[in-house]
Amino acid sequence: MRVLVAHNAVPGEGSPDEADVLTQSRAVTGALSALGHEAKTLECTLDLESALARVREWAPDVVFNLVESLAGTGRLIHLFPGVLDAAGIPYAGSCAESLLATSHKAMAKRLMEAGGLPTPAWAGPRPDAAFRAPAVPDGQAAKNLWIVKSVWEHASIGLGPESLVRPRDAEELYARMDEAAPGLGGSCFAERFIPGREFNLSVLSGPEGPEVLPPAEILFEGYGEDRARIVDYRAKWDEGSYEYHHTPRRFDFGPEDGPLLENLTRLSLSAWRLFRLAGWVRVDFRVDPDGNPFILEVNANPCLSPDAGFAAAVDRAGMPFDRAVERILADVSWG
Numbered sequence: 001m002r003v004l005v006a007h008n009a010v011p012g013e014g015s016p017d018e019a020d021v022l023t024q025s026r027a028v029t030g031a032l033s034a035l036g037h038e039a040k041t042l043e044c045t046l047d048l049e050s051a052l053a054r055v056r057e058w059a060p061d062v063v064f065n066l067v068e069s070l071a072g073t074g075r076l077i078h079l080f081p082g083v084l085d086a087a088g089i090p091y092a093g094s095c096a097e098s099l100l101a102t103s104h105k106a107m108a109k110r111l112m113e114a115g116g117l118p119t120p121a122w123a124g125p126r127p128d129a130a131f132r133a134p135a136v137p138d139g140q141a142a143k144n145l146w147i148v149k150s151v152w153e154h155a156s157i158g159l160g161p162e163s164l165v166r167p168r169d170a171e172e173l174y175a176r177m178d179e180a181a182p183g184l185g186g187s188c189f190a191e192r193f194i195p196g197r198e199f200n201l202s203v204l205s206g207p208e209g210p211e212v213l214p215p216a217e218i219l220f221e222g223y224g225e226d227r228a229r230i231v232d233y234r235a236k237w238d239e240g241s242y243e244y245h246h247t248p249r250r251f252d253f254g255p256e257d258g259p260l261l262e263n264l265t266r267l268s269l270s271a272w273r274l275f276r277l278a279g280w281v282r283v284d285f286r287v288d289p290d291g292n293p294f295i296l297e298v299n300a301n302p303c304l305s306p307d308a309g310f311a312a313a314v315d316r317a318g319m320p321f322d323r324a325v326e327r328i329l330a331d332v333s334w335g
Helices: 016-034 048-058 079-087 096-103 105-114 138-143 170-184 233-237 255-274 309-316 321-329
Strands: 002-008 038-044 062-065 122-126 146-150 188-192 197-204 216-218 280-287 293-299
Touching: 002 016, 002 048, 016 038, 016 233, 016 321, 038 048, 048 079, 062 079, 062 321, 079 096, 096 105, 096 293, 105 122, 105 188, 105 255, 105 293, 122 170, 146 170, 170 188, 197 255, 197 309, 197 321, 216 309, 255 280, 255 293, 280 309, 309 321
Parallel strands: 002 038, 002 062
Antiparallel strands: 122 188, 146 188, 197 216, 197 280, 280 293
């Protein structure tokens, strides 16, 4: 087939998280070539009319959608697949509506709650008025530890130790969100922090339906009480940081974790169905000390770089990366 691999344009001196999409594009085009397909890449900007013209000019059989943002903001992630929907052009990956629903993290949490999926309590977003959660009772705000996150941006953008707050009351929590919003893509929310373990489960399309790949746990090696046990920006992108070298993932578990892993697998498939996902997905969890899982995020187009978690799960499953790309390519979305 003729496959056009579309990704967001990257500035000349893009940050590590921005430049990573180029690594993904090379990995996918290499896999497509190895599978015998004719592959070509397309850089997408806000000039979507020109992007559509170039798609039509090359006339691919399918577009492989790696667009993570436009004009440097994740809140526009759904626009390019929306254009493809309107033009009736098939593409690999989740549809525009699913990308929008999962990328707006507060909206995703509302949908998970409505669908009976466990997710931590939250407040916000700020300063947006839409989708606002009820005000947090002062007693609850003062009692719990909260983490302030971007509504739209993924890849741990803006996350660091300073993201964890223990406010005296709801007013202080909202003030902290207002203060943090400009550095978090303009909009943020606060989520009750779940102490305990962190897992991510990758889900891949298959001929018999979605398949959950081997679960991974993120370890916080050498983390004392003075260090936040979160996968923040440094842990993901700063190769010179302590966090980057002390948050490995593991796939080996004892029999005592069997029931928990079965539950995480069930919840991952439920999230896939709830958001009508396709292609490849990653579901991030925290598990509290009592073994209760909470879904943090559902990422409808997780990183496909060779050193990222999805590729690691594919490898752990004993599957060549080319085969995973072939399965993604078989699960196309239409408008």
